[in-house]
Amino acid sequence: MNYCPIFKKLHATKEHFVLNMSLLATALWYCRQLYTYIAHLLKRWSRYLQKKFTKNQSVLGEVDLLSYCAKKWKGETEQARQMRKAYEQLLWRYDVKSLREVRQDHYCVLRAVLYQIFRQGLRPPSWTKAVDVLKLPEKLLYSQGCNWIQQYSFGPEQYTGPNTLGKLRKCIEALKNQWMEISGIKDQYERWNLCNALFNDESMEHKLYEGVKFMMLYQVIEAYECFSNKQKGLPRFFYHLFIRDTSSDPLSYMMNHLNSGDGRGLDQVNMWVHHET
Structure with missing residues (x-):
């Protein structure tokens, strides 16, 4: 029996499959690169819009009182300790839970x-x-x-x-x-x-x-x-x-x-x- 035609057909199918997979991998790589580039542009644009919008705001949104205090008054200086104590008094004595920053x-x-x-x-x-x-x-x-x-x-x-x-x-x-x-x-x-x-x-x-x-x-x-x-x-x-x-x-x-x-x-x-x- 002659198996050569079948072998040649299988070999051609394999080459065609490998070629298709190579093209698919290349296409996927380019899609990934394009996605990364677009995501980067969107991120930069989002930062720009956020910065521009925040810049135009004279009164910002509410933030947690103690979180703001911890961020602004770090360290163990006497002034920092006194300020943290004052913020805590605002919370416990006057039930002030949040604040807003102004320009x-x-x-x-x-x-x-x-x-x-x-x-x-x-x-x-x-x-x-x-x-x-x-x-x-x-x-x-x-x-x-x-x-x-x-x-x-x-x-x-x-x-x-x-x-x-x-x-x-x-x-x-x-x-x-x-x-x-x-x-x-x-x-x-x-x-x-x-x-x-x-x-x-x-x-x-x-x-x-x-x-x-x-x-x-x-x-x-x-x-x-x-x-x-x-x-x-x-x-x-x-x-x-x-x-x-x-x-x-x-x-x-x-x-x-x-x-x-x-x-x-x-x-x-x-x-x-x-x-x-």
């Missing part, structure tokens, strides 16, 4: 306070309901002789000039309207969503903070007049405020603390008053 800039203290006010839907103060609240800048300039109000600086914008009063009115109006709108929202999640959107709008944020700064200045001017006339009943921190060289009167308070300066003025004045009260 660190000239407005960081105001940002932290105003975010909490809006998120909790606290009612606006009485001055927001006054019909002439938008006229307070003109009142200070023309009725109370505070012509130095035109030296007011709008955050990093070192601005002086005749448009100061108009810019202040817009900031007060933005603060009043946003505060009244957010406090009127009863649904908690709707209020939180609006609050988060608001604190991602840098332009609006700055208007709100400048509105708060001006109202701080206005309150200081009113208190200083009572202080100069030796009227009683002022909150205790005003007396401490006016005995400092950096805020002995409303003008020095504005120039040294409310105007941007080196970016630390607002932190200093707010932390100091908080400590005294």
